[in-house]
Amino acid sequence: MSTGMGPAADAAAAEAKGRRVGDPFAPEQPTDEVREFFGSSFADVEHFVRMLEEEGEIRGLVGPREMERLWSRHAVNSAAVLPFLPRSGQVLDIGSGAGLPGIIIAICRPDLDVHLAEPMARRCEWLSDVIDEIGLDNVTLHQARAEELRGKGRADVVTARAVANMSKLIRMTTKLIAPGGSLVALKGRRAPLEVEEAARELKSHHLAAKIHEVPSIMEEESTFVVVCKRTK
Numbered sequence: 001m002s003t004g005m006g007p008a009a010d011a012a013a014a015e016a017k018g019r020r021v022g023d024p025f026a027p028e029q030p031t032d033e034v035r036e037f038f039g040s041s042f043a044d045v046e047h048f049v050r051m052l053e054e055e056g057e058i059r060g061l062v063g064p065r066e067m068e069r070l071w072s073r074h075a076v077n078s079a080a081v082l083p084f085l086p087r088s089g090q091v092l093d094i095g096s097g098a099g100l101p102g103i104i105i106a107i108c109r110p111d112l113d114v115h116l117a118e119p120m121a122r123r124c125e126w127l128s129d130v131i132d133e134i135g136l137d138n139v140t141l142h143q144a145r146a147e148e149l150r151g152k153g154r155a156d157v158v159t160a161r162a163v164a165n166m167s168k169l170i171r172m173t174t175k176l177i178a179p180g181g182s183l184v185a186l187k188g189r190r191a192p193l194e195v196e197e198a199a200r201e202l203k204s205h206h207l208a209a210k211i212h213e214v215p216s217i218m219e220e221e222s223t224f225v226v227v228c229k230r231t232k
């Protein structure tokens, strides 16, 4: 609908409202720095991002306003966990949703045994399609809530992005972390507050939290990675 104030005002009004499902969008392009960062994994990460561009919205995995920032806000943001992964062993990503950060981890660390836990059938179908299409042979998919995996093994690192606040995440994952292992949570700038609020859970579950600010190679805002290491 026109504002009646000319094309520039119409465009500004549309932008202010934000993009809606099905509206055309300009896919974000990876910079040279991003290509270099992902190195030999870049082609598979790009394949995953292209799948999200084509199907993420219609399959209800990515919100309409996110479609123009799949590299910066999603692929690159998820890669902030990479320095906090174990040298070898098992990683469990809970609440993987569209595959973040689990698919990025599986692509960038083919040497790790990566498990994805996602309770929603529709999202699991998507994850299964991604695993098949990219040809990832180091991923096991569990259609399950994190709580349902208790007693079925423990991972060296449990990852989570946008699943729950720190207190809840600790309660959900504590029985899934191997002795000496860690919970690695991707957070925004509220990370220090969330860690403070989780003081009781951290103590009772013998976890020591450290917050790492990871600058983005694509945007000004940093990502905060909260590493909660099991101390006993």
Ligand SMILES: C[S@@+](CC[C@H](N)C(=O)[O-])C[C@H]1O[C@@H](n2cnc3c(N)ncnc32)[C@H](O)[C@@H]1O
Binding pocket: 094, 095, 096, 097, 098, 099, 100, 101, 117, 118, 119, 120, 123, 144, 145, 146, 147, 160, 161, 162, 163, 172
């Ligand atoms: C907001 S989405 C985030 C998805 C993805 N991690 C990301 O960053 O795009 C939260 C996801 O957590 C899943 N989830 C909710 N409760 C869960 C639980 N108890 N255990 C595992 N996953 C859960 C939801 O089904 C959903 O896919």
